[in-house]
Amino acid sequence: MNNNSTPSVEDRVRASLKKRYAREKRFQYYGIGAILISLLFLCVLFGDIISKGYTAFQQTYVKLDIYFDPALITPEGQMDQNTLIHGDYSGIIKQSLRDAFPNVSGRQDKRKLYSIVSNGASHTLRKKVLAHPELIGKKQSVWVLADDEIDMLIKGHISRDIPEEDRRLKDNQIQWVDQLMADGRIEKRFNTTFFTSGDSRDPEMAGILGAAAGSFYTLLVTLALSFPIGIAAAIYLEEFAPQNRFTDFIEVNINNLAAVPSIVFGLLGLAIFINFLGLPRSAPLVGGLVLTLMTLPTIIIASRAALKSVPYSIREAALGVGASKMQVVTHHVLPLAMPGMLTGTIIGMAQALGETAPLLVIGMVAFVVDIPGGITDPSTALPVQVFLWADSPERAFVERTSAAIMVLLGFLALMNITGVLLRKRFERRW
Amino acid sequence: MVDTIITQGQTDVIGAMDNSEIDNPAEVESKAITHRDARDTVGEPFSKDPRMTCRNVNVFYGEKQAIHDVSLDIGANEVIAMIGPSGCGKSTFLRCLNRMNDTVDSCRVEGNIHMNNDDIYNKSMDVVLLRARVGMVFQKPNPFPKSIYDNIAYGPRIHGLTKNKVELDEVVESSLKRAGLWTEVKDRLDQPGTGLSGGQQQRLCIARAIAVSPDVILMDEPCSALDPIATAHIEDLIDELRQNFTIAIVTHSMQQAARVSQRTAYFHLGYLIEVGQTDQVFTNPKHQLTEDYITGRFG
Numbered sequence: 001m002n003n004n005s006t007p008s009v010e011d012r013v014r015a016s017l018k019k020r021y022a023r024e025k026r027f028q029y030y031g032i033g034a035i036l037i038s039l040l041f042l043c044v045l046f047g048d049i050i051s052k053g054y055t056a057f058q059q060t061y062v063k064l065d066i067y068f069d070p071a072l073i074t075p076e077g078q079m080d081q082n083t084l085i086h087g088d089y090s091g092i093i094k095q096s097l098r099d100a101f102p103n104v105s106g107r108q109d110k111r112k113l114y115s116i117v118s119n120g121a122s123h124t125l126r127k128k129v130l131a132h133p134e135l136i137g138k139k140q141s142v143w144v145l146a147d148d149e150i151d152m153l154i155k156g157h158i159s160r161d162i163p164e165e166d167r168r169l170k171d172n173q174i175q176w177v178d179q180l181m182a183d184g185r186i187e188k189r190f191n192t193t194f195f196t197s198g199d200s201r202d203p204e205m206a207g208i209l210g211a212a213a214g215s216f217y218t219l220l221v222t223l224a225l226s227f228p229i230g231i232a233a234a235i236y237l238e239e240f241a242p243q244n245r246f247t248d249f250i251e252v253n254i255n256n257l258a259a260v261p262s263i264v265f266g267l268l269g270l271a272i273f274i275n276f277l278g279l280p281r282s283a284p285l286v287g288g289l290v291l292t293l294m295t296l297p298t299i300i301i302a303s304r305a306a307l308k309s310v311p312y313s314i315r316e317a318a319l320g321v322g323a324s325k326m327q328v329v330t331h332h333v334l335p336l337a338m339p340g341m342l343t344g345t346i347i348g349m350a351q352a353l354g355e356t357a358p359l360l361v362i363g364m365v366a367f368v369v370d371i372p373g374g375i376t377d378p379s380t381a382l383p384v385q386v387f388l389w390a391d392s393p394e395r396a397f398v399e400r401t402s403a404a405i406m407v408l409l410g411f412l413a414l415m416n417i418t419g420v421l422l423r424k425r426f427e428r429r430w
Numbered sequence: 431m432v433d434t435i436i437t438q439g440q441t442d443v444i445g446a447m448d449n450s451e452i453d454n455p456a457e458v459e460s461k462a463i464t465h466r467d468a469r470d471t472v473g474e475p476f477s478k479d480p481r482m483t484c485r486n487v488n489v490f491y492g493e494k495q496a497i498h499d500v501s502l503d504i505g506a507n508e509v510i511a512m513i514g515p516s517g518c519g520k521s522t523f524l525r526c527l528n529r530m531n532d533t534v535d536s537c538r539v540e541g542n543i544h545m546n547n548d549d550i551y552n553k554s555m556d557v558v559l560l561r562a563r564v565g566m567v568f569q570k571p572n573p574f575p576k577s578i579y580d581n582i583a584y585g586p587r588i589h590g591l592t593k594n595k596v597e598l599d600e601v602v603e604s605s606l607k608r609a610g611l612w613t614e615v616k617d618r619l620d621q622p623g624t625g626l627s628g629g630q631q632q633r634l635c636i637a638r639a640i641a642v643s644p645d646v647i648l649m650d651e652p653c654s655a656l657d658p659i660a661t662a663h664i665e666d667l668i669d670e671l672r673q674n675f676t677i678a679i680v681t682h683s684m685q686q687a688a689r690v691s692q693r694t695a696y697f698h699l700g701y702l703i704e705v706g707q708t709d710q711v712f713t714n715p716k717h718q719l720t721e722d723y724i725t726g727r728f729g
């Protein structure tokens with residue numbers, strides 16, 4: 001047979017084998033290439049965010065020699081709380097700056113001098129005095145927040161080379177800062193403010209906590225509503241509902257809802273929850289309701305898939321020993337489907353955490369300084385905060401924007417890890 | 431004339447059933463003639479001491495009829511084997527006996543099935559109660575993904591059969607003993623039932639069925655996924671269980687039917703063709719179809 005011109009079966013198989021292996025190899029390379037490209041994008045994204053944002057975790061402080069002048073704090077001599085709160089602390093700071101730089105004269109230059117420290121510095125002093133009234137009349141060195149422009153200069157975000165008229169920080173201000181530096185009166189410290197305060201017009205006083213709390217309350221509402229509703233709907237549709245036109249119609253609609261742009265849900269929320277039901281604007285309650293509408297389809301679809309994946313033999317086994325339909329679901333199907341349902345829920349929650357557009361519509365885009373204490377307090381959310389800061393002109397908000405994104409990504413990672421852990425826990429039942 | 435048609439069509443029918451595909455319309459025609467002529471049950475479908483009686487049972491999946499007018503008794507404390515080519519409706523018929531077909535939306539059951547004089551398809555019959563009295567063992571071992579103990583204890587728990595933990599422990603132990611599994615698993619009752627071997631899993635499923643003390647146990651090809659040794663184990667077990675339970679077993683293995691059953695029912699294309707004492711059915715079948723099936727397989 002081999003003598004003939006037709007090759008033997010073995011030869012032909014061998015020849016085709018080579019091709020097959022080559023194809024397999026090529027396919028593997030495509031896969032590896034795809035992963036590498038995504039990794040590259042991810043690295044670029046993270047690299048950009050982190051390189052822009054890491055400096056926000058440090059903040060410049062200025063050491064001032066403060067004389068707690070009784071004439072400015074308690075002009076009439078009484079030491080009650082109200083007087084202490086309303087003392088002229090910025091006057092004290094100005095005095096201390098004038099003492100530090102006695103040569104500065106003229107209204108313009110003095111104003112420039114005063115702007116070296118943050119408006120927040122007077123809060124620092126007020127707090128100090130309220131905690132220790134005995135300081136009044138004494139002298140003390142106090143570290144206060146530097147202004148955001150100084151902060152930017154110290155961090156090297158403002159170049160000294162560009163001409164003075166193009167800079168917001170003028171030459172004499174830079175000189176003063178250099179002098180303070182030389183005296184060891186300027187220091188970078190960990191930026192606790194960023195993690196402990198709400199939003200502010202002044203970048204150096206702006207923090208993420210208000211937005212984080214807003215996101216937390218919003219997600220709390222979302223989770224509390226969408227998890228039980230979504231799972232109940234999935235169980236009903238998958239286990240109990242008859243297969244007919246009506247349930248088909250519902251199924252199609254759920255799948256459609258999953259693809260509706262989120263802004264539409266926002267508009268719906270505005271019309272129904274705020275204008276019709278009269279719920280408060282800018283509140284996590286309404287935000288949570290809107291995000292519930294948005295995450296429900298995700299949770300329902302994932303939960304149904306999880307329910308579908310529970311082998312029918314388990315249901316048969318339970319039915320066979322006389323379990324009722326409800327018992328089959330609660331004792332057997334649900335525990336087995338739980339990991340998948342949790343995954344779906346976490347994905348939905350992660351989506352909700354990153355959702356911005358519907359929150360803008362229902363007014364969670366407001367400038368909120370106070371940290372919300374409940375689901376009806378006005379608040380923003382993390383992604384909205386990112387949006388707000390990204391939109392602010394001050395240079396110092398650039399790094400804060402990136403820092404806020406990092407916090408947001410951190411929370412996302414935390415949620416996903418929680419999801420994985422929960423899933424592991426539940427999966428042990430198999 | 432009729433005889434010739436049957437014998438002629440015979441090989442075709444069996445052949446077609448084996449791969450359960452019908453692609454030639456002419457073949458369908460010839461088969462239709464075959465089973466129309468053969469649908470009357472021959473032999474002894476009735477029992478003197480029936481535990482379950484089925485009369486004129488028809489089962490439909492949507493438009494398609496899967497069981498045609500089957501009347502059969504399941505006698506008390508007997509093992510009745512149901513044999514026949516695949517797709518002939520053995521499982522469908524078996525699943526009528528504990529109303530497992532209720533779970534199939536398209537399935538409709540007509541006729542009478544009584545258990546100890548209760549009509550099991552009556553509205554007043556609670557299917558949970560019925561399934562507590564008619565247990566089932568499936569083709570593929572399907573233990574719950576729970577501990578061995580919980581697998582057995584599940585039935586007694588949901589039916590409230592035991593008053594306390596001690597009683598429950600006893601039920602678990604006795605069920606496992608009767609299923610011949612106790613010595614193998616008594617030291618690892620808290621380990622998952624899914625971790626056992628296939629044969630052990632199937633005995634676990636039998637123990638799970640026994641634990642509710644049913645009157646009847648239905649088994650749908652319980653050994654088809656098992657190796658010969660595990661199969662022999664289960665067959666011995668079935669023989670022992672006969673003293674306390676009535677067993678209806680579907681099997682594709684005629685040797686198995688011959689070994690474990692007292693009566694055998696032969697199904698063909700949804701018709702009950704022949705019922706009789708197992709010896710008689712295998713050694714001296716009265717119906718041509720039965721004989722062809724038996725000899726075809728042995729030969």
Ligand SMILES: Nc1ncnc2c1ncn2[C@@H]1O[C@H](COP(=O)(O)OP(=O)(O)O)[C@@H](O)[C@H]1O
Binds near residue numbers: 496517520521522536
């Ligand atoms: N769920 C179902 N829906 C529709 N037809 C079915 C269903 N189950 C079984 N059938 C049909 O009913 C007939 C009998 O099936 P079955 O009882 O499973 O046969 P056997 O167990 O004897 O192999 C077959 O033709 C099969 O295609």
Ligand SMILES: [Mg+2]
Binds near residue numbers: 521650
């Ligand atoms: Mg079957």
